[in-house]
Amino acid sequence: xxxVPDSVNRLIEQFAxxxxxxxxxxxxxxxxxxxxxDESAAQLAKAILEMKTRIVFCDICGGISEHNxxxxxxxxxxxxDLICVVEEPADIYAFERTNSFNGVYHVLGGVLSPLxxxxxxxxxxxxxxxxxxxxxxxxxxxxxxxxGETTALYLAKLLNxxxxxxxxxxRGLPVGGDLEYTDDATLIRxxxxxxxx
Amino acid sequence: xxxVPDSVNRLIEQFAxxxxxxxxxxxxxxxxxxxxxDESAAQLAKAILEMKTRIVFCDICGGISEHNxxxxxxxxxxxxDLICVVEEPADIYAFERTNSFNGVYHVLGGVLSPLxxxxxxxxxxxxxxxxxxxxxxxxxxxxxxxxGETTALYLAKLLNxxxxxxxxxxRGLPVGGDLEYTDDATLIRxxxxxxxx
Numbered sequence: 001x002x003x004v005p006d007s008v009n010r011l012i013e014q015f016a017x018x019x020x021x022x023x024x025x026x027x028x029x030x031x032x033x034x035x036x037x038d039e040s041a042a043q044l045a046k047a048i049l050e051m052k053t054r055i056v057f058c059d060i061c062g063g064i065s066e067h068n069x070x071x072x073x074x075x076x077x078x079x080x081d082l083i084c085v086v087e088e089p090a091d092i093y094a095f096e097r098t099n100s101f102n103g104v105y106h107v108l109g110g111v112l113s114p115l116x117x118x119x120x121x122x123x124x125x126x127x128x129x130x131x132x133x134x135x136x137x138x139x140x141x142x143x144x145x146x147x148g149e150t151t152a153l154y155l156a157k158l159l160n161x162x163x164x165x166x167x168x169x170x171r172g173l174p175v176g177g178d179l180e181y182t183d184d185a186t187l188i189r190x191x192x193x194x195x196x197x
Numbered sequence: 198x199x200x201v202p203d204s205v206n207r208l209i210e211q212f213a214x215x216x217x218x219x220x221x222x223x224x225x226x227x228x229x230x231x232x233x234x235d236e237s238a239a240q241l242a243k244a245i246l247e248m249k250t251r252i253v254f255c256d257i258c259g260g261i262s263e264h265n266x267x268x269x270x271x272x273x274x275x276x277x278d279l280i281c282v283v284e285e286p287a288d289i290y291a292f293e294r295t296n297s298f299n300g301v302y303h304v305l306g307g308v309l310s311p312l313x314x315x316x317x318x319x320x321x322x323x324x325x326x327x328x329x330x331x332x333x334x335x336x337x338x339x340x341x342x343x344x345g346e347t348t349a350l351y352l353a354k355l356l357n358x359x360x361x362x363x364x365x366x367x368r369g370l371p372v373g374g375d376l377e378y379t380d381d382a383t384l385i386r387x388x389x390x391x392x393x394x
Contacts, residue, residue, distance in 0.1 A: 003267075003290070003293055005261060006263065007244070007263060011248045014244045014245075017237075018229055027290075028287075029215050031285070032216065033249070034248065038249055041246065045242040045245045046242075047204070047210075048208060048211075048241055049239065049242050050204050051204040052231075052235055052238045052239075064231065066203065071200050072200055089228065089231070090224070090225075093200070093201055093224075096201075
């Protein structure tokens with residue numbers, strides 16, 4: 001866009017970098033910042049910088065925290081024999097929102113992906129091996145993608161002899177889903193994993 | 198969400214303030230900032246602050262600019278007898294993207310809205326009156342909303358004797374639209390404004 005001042009264009013570019021935010025939304029956001037007070041724009045900028053300064057990775061699980069050990073790992077009511085292994089810190093909060101998981105987490109920081117050059121040494125796998133005990137159940141909760149499945153199989157092989165059990169989240173029909181629009185791969189998993197009623 | 202560090206929650210709140218950005222998107226954006234390098238987060242914060250510092254309103258049209266007079270008002274190739282009156286600076290760029298308008302702009306900074314207590318003195322109407330000449334065509338390009346129409350009528354009455362002509366953008370079927378799904382008000386305008394072929 002000609003005639004848009006450079007500093008406006010730069011902010012549009014910055015917002016458009018977010019995945020899921022297209023140029024139109026980025027433009028609308030930018031003009032909203034422009035219309036807002038100097039104070040609220042400063043608050044937004046401050047929130048970004050402050051978060052980046054304060055947040056560190058938890059020593060134990062690799063999740064995010066403002067302390068060296070995160071609130072979940074510090075919580076004595078949590079069952080440390082139940083370890084949910086996830087790809088990213090954000091995945092933790094998907095579980096936490098359900099209020100139905102009482103174990104602890106371990107963040108891999110990604111998945112195995114030979115094509116992108118990401119091997120076991122690039123993930124928090126060593127710290128997971130050091131953490132598990134013979135009484136542990138490890139729930140491998142990587143995403144149901146090719147890389148997620150590969151990582152789950154790798155972890156299963158690695159930890160098999162070291163823990164009580166290794167499980168994977170159930171695959172099947174999503175709640176509220178529609179059989180007619182369910183893809184073949186999901187339906188195959190749903191048949192394989194059928195449960196008695 | 199319990200267990201999400203405060204500084205993360207604060208940034209989620211800030212992103213969720215944008216219209217059209219829900220909490221889910223705000224959360225995803227926040228975790229993307231968290232994953233990004235310190236440098237790119239700093240760039241985003243800098244772009245916000247820099248834009249707010251640098252952008253001023255053009256002395257002539259009320260549009261946005263990094264100088265006292267915007268690039269469009271400074272452009273000697275523009276037809277200053279054709280003034281397109283818009284609500285917000287962002288509207289200018291909608292016209293500029295079409296590459297088919299060679300006149301200049303005037304930004305009202307809103308629309309008349311008695312319910313919200315916004316009267317003529319709250320908008321850039323005086324500067325518009327001071328700007329028009331007897332050879333001007335004024336295209337009132339406020340949005341096709343109740344307030345936009347009211348503002349257009351007010352401006353028409355005010356400027357009628359001062360300019361050569363006052364026009365309003367055509368209302369009718371949007372290009373690519375579908376008759377079946379067109380609302381009644383639009384269809385009535387399309388019939389009223391029918392053109393010979």
